[in-house]
Amino acid sequence: MTSTINVNLPQQSYEIAIAPASLDQLGQSMANLQLGQKVVLVSNPSIFKHYGERAIASLQSAGFNVASYCLPAGERYKTLNSIQKLYDVALENRLERSSTMVALGGGVIGDMTGFAAATWLRGINVVQVPTTLLAMVDSAIGGKTGVNHPNGKNLIGAFHQPRLVLIDPEVLKTLPMREFRAGMAEVIKYGVIWDEELFTQMEASKHLNQLRYMKPELLNEILTRSCQAKADVVGKDEKEGGLRAILNYGHTIGHAIESLTGYRLVNHGEAVAIGMVAAGQIAVNLGMWQQAETDRQNAIVQKAGLPTKLPAGVDIAAIIDALQLDKKVKAGKVRFVLPTQIGVVTVTDQVPADVIQQVLQGMQ
Amino acid sequence: MTSTINVNLPQQSYEIAIAPASLDQLGQSMANLQLGQKVVLVSNPSIFKHYGERAIASLQSAGFNVASYCLPAGERYKTLNSIQKLYDVALENRLERSSTMVALGGGVIGDMTGFAAATWLRGINVVQVPTTLLAMVDSAIGGKTGVNHPNGKNLIGAFHQPRLVLIDPEVLKTLPMREFRAGMAEVIKYGVIWDEELFTQMEASKHLNQLRYMKPELLNEILTRSCQAKADVVGKDEKEGGLRAILNYGHTIGHAIESLTGYRLVNHGEAVAIGMVAAGQIAVNLGMWQQAETDRQNAIVQKAGLPTKLPAGVDIAAIIDALQLDKKVKAGKVRFVLPTQIGVVTVTDQVPADVIQQVLQGMQ
Structure with missing residues (x-):
């Protein structure tokens, strides 16, 4: 292959x-x-x-x-x-x-x-x-x-x-198992933002959380489809002028969590997994996405052995404050990538702080 | 203006x-x-x-x-x-x-x-x-x-x-006088590599070594023509794939001298002036340029109050060794920009070390 x-x-x-x-x-x-x-x-x-x-x-x-x-x-x-x-x-x-x-x-x-x-x-x-x-x-x-x-x-x-x-x-x-799972967070991301077929293949698979239980055909699909998704997006927007921002799905809150935990407690993929769960729920609470769809996403996240809750001891107010340091902040407004259906996302800076807070409280 | x-x-x-x-x-x-x-x-x-x-x-x-x-x-x-x-x-x-x-x-x-x-x-x-x-x-x-x-x-x-x-x-x-003169080294460079008219205007001017004796019209010509020369070259070769290398006229030996004197004894413009005098003589010794032309260049360098000799105490062998660290080295060969007439230069990596040494010995 x-x-x-x-x-x-x-x-x-x-x-x-x-x-x-x-x-x-x-x-x-x-x-x-x-x-x-x-x-x-x-x-x-x-x-x-x-x-x-x-x-x-x-x-x-x-x-x-x-x-x-x-x-x-x-x-x-x-x-x-x-x-x-x-x-x-x-x-x-x-x-x-x-x-x-x-x-x-x-x-x-x-x-x-x-x-x-x-x-x-x-x-x-x-x-x-x-x-x-x-x-x-x-x-x-x-x-x-x-x-x-x-x-x-x-x-x-x-x-x-x-x-x-x-x-x-x-x-x-x-590769240590925990790091394999961290990589799966980005693969799941491509399924949600770009490639519904990749999403449904992962949904249909029994095993996502360990390489040794994964069929070589699925691994090949995961690598090829993920790289193709990234290449498609980068080819259309090399320097993050527009479309490329969608690759940050799950990363806005994810980066804040990584930073607040000193880049030690939670690895990047785990932080992105938590960020995707949060972003999915924000999209639902804003009426942009359906609860059943975000549940499908969260089921795959769990099947991949990734966290869906905030790490213990992380202060929600500190997360919201840390969002202001994100590179994607423009005129003080935090940009979120939010799904509207499996394979499709939109970018918005119209997410009220109280919606973020409410969602994060539900993830404690 | x-x-x-x-x-x-x-x-x-x-x-x-x-x-x-x-x-x-x-x-x-x-x-x-x-x-x-x-x-x-x-x-x-x-x-x-x-x-x-x-x-x-x-x-x-x-x-x-x-x-x-x-x-x-x-x-x-x-x-x-x-x-x-x-x-x-x-x-x-x-x-x-x-x-x-x-x-x-x-x-x-x-x-x-x-x-x-x-x-x-x-x-x-x-x-x-x-x-x-x-x-x-x-x-x-x-x-x-x-x-x-x-x-x-x-x-x-x-x-x-x-x-x-x-x-x-x-x-x-x-601007301190010494720094004004340092800038004139780059202006003289544009005259030699690109703009014969700029060269002859400087040749015709009595005063080049102090701003206060310089006519505003000449200063305006110097700024406009120099910026135009730089813009022309950069516009044709943004990332130094080819043509832009000509802007390094005088800089190959100049950088080595600056580095060896710890960026203190000699400023950048003075180092470039010395480097242009050296490059001009190398071109003459290789039969590419006429002695009378390099003498015209050196006369302008002197009129601008810039040095034409090596700083005391700099070892010639150390200069030749330092050339190997130049960013423009390719496959171990040092690239030189050498004039062939006023306003025209060529780039070559075919300069024998003994020619460099001989020219530098003449500048002690």
Whole structure:
């Protein structure tokens, strides 16, 4: 089962290549793009232990000159301090404008490697080799890169499209179960905002919460349809002028929860799951969506082993205050993405604070 | 004497507005562009003392909500640490994607403000209000932003075009003489690489080394023709894929000298002047240019009060080594911009190290 999805952009298009064991084709795939000889592979220690040597061997056999560097794992290291370390590595290896940074890892590694590549010499090549489900279906595609400010997630960043996204589904075998489920949150998101067929396939499946119980055909559908949804949206709106905002379904409240829990208690996918449950209910309370539909959504969220309640101890007033820091705030008004039917959403900044409060109270 | 020059780019074009006393029109000019209400004005203490209040008054009277922040003056503060301070200011003032950072100052303030704007929320608006000749004719135009790495100038950065460049020639009255001369180095560069008419006007003028002896008509020609040259080149090659490289005339060796002297002993314009003298002689020694022409160039450099010799104590071998760190290095080969006649240059990576060494020895 091999799929190739094109991300079509005015300045530079690229491929998302999905194929089992494709990690061993990394070097050849990059050679086909005629990238410069120097490569820095960025990873974290546990991912590197599993897949670093195979990636390097593939790159070297295609003639690349490879250095590698591991950043510590975890969202709390997604800081400018880590970026400075990547700059030092870039300098030590005398990277040139034709050189490439390869991100081998999850969203944190991908975002940081992308940002370092975006800002070294005003932009060198980056290739994304996502190793988590979340990175495969979301963060590795579309060129959003960045790091966290101590007071807010992803406040520092740049748009910088990769030259290639290479997805090897086999690497998911070593992904911890909790992280697999986190990725499923984004997959469910695509079902709700864009792809009703993906939604109903997940609805029909008995098992969504563990990779080992999932049929390879369903996994392939999940990866291909999710990547296609992301590519469709990004291709129509590269820099979040309009349509791309719909990808933030569940993220508005999700980001606030992540930030308030210090990026530790709740992971990104779990926060998005909670955010989707909240947004669904807000849409219902505003008369935009039906209760039966949001119940269908919430059933899939639960089947994927994801939370549908607020984490204990998070203050609702603090969530509402934190929404003001969201990047999507415009003239002080928070923008929400709300479903109107399965596969269709709308964007509005007309959500009264008391509706948000009421919904969050119901999720305690 | 009012001039408007358009920088035409595929994604976002903008105006360079040159007019005496236009600082008082800053707010209205920005209001015409329908930028968001929140503005952070970035400057340094001495510039702010002279012009900060006028800029703020103009912005406020046009309805903007203005905060201001001063960074310490000088190239040695052009660091990621300063950028982090701007991020904190952006956060405190809850800047949104429609908000604007205004750079009121020279190249250092412009580069840093541009980089902070490029990377806050993945890109907010920036308006450049250059107060030095060098920033007016060069760094404020074209979207290059960035900071220095401890081991190299401008190694960290992004392309981020301003929404407007507003040039008020009257602010040059408070510019120190040495900095005025530094700006003249870039003006002379445009004469050599692009605009023979500008070159001959400077050749015909008695005074180039002090603003107060310069006729207003010549100053206007210098500003307008230099900005037009920069706009022409950037409009044809926004991201330095080809033609834009010619703007680096004098900069290859210039950057190496700045770096080796710790960005203190020699300023950017002086380094570029030395670099142009070196590049001109390299072109002559390679049989590409005539000695009489490089002598004409060097005469203008001297008339502008700029150096034509290497600073004492700089090691020639160290310069040649430092060239390898230049951003324009490709496959280990240093690219040089070399004149073939007044107003025309060519780019080559075929300059033997012994020719560079010989020319530099002649400049000790």
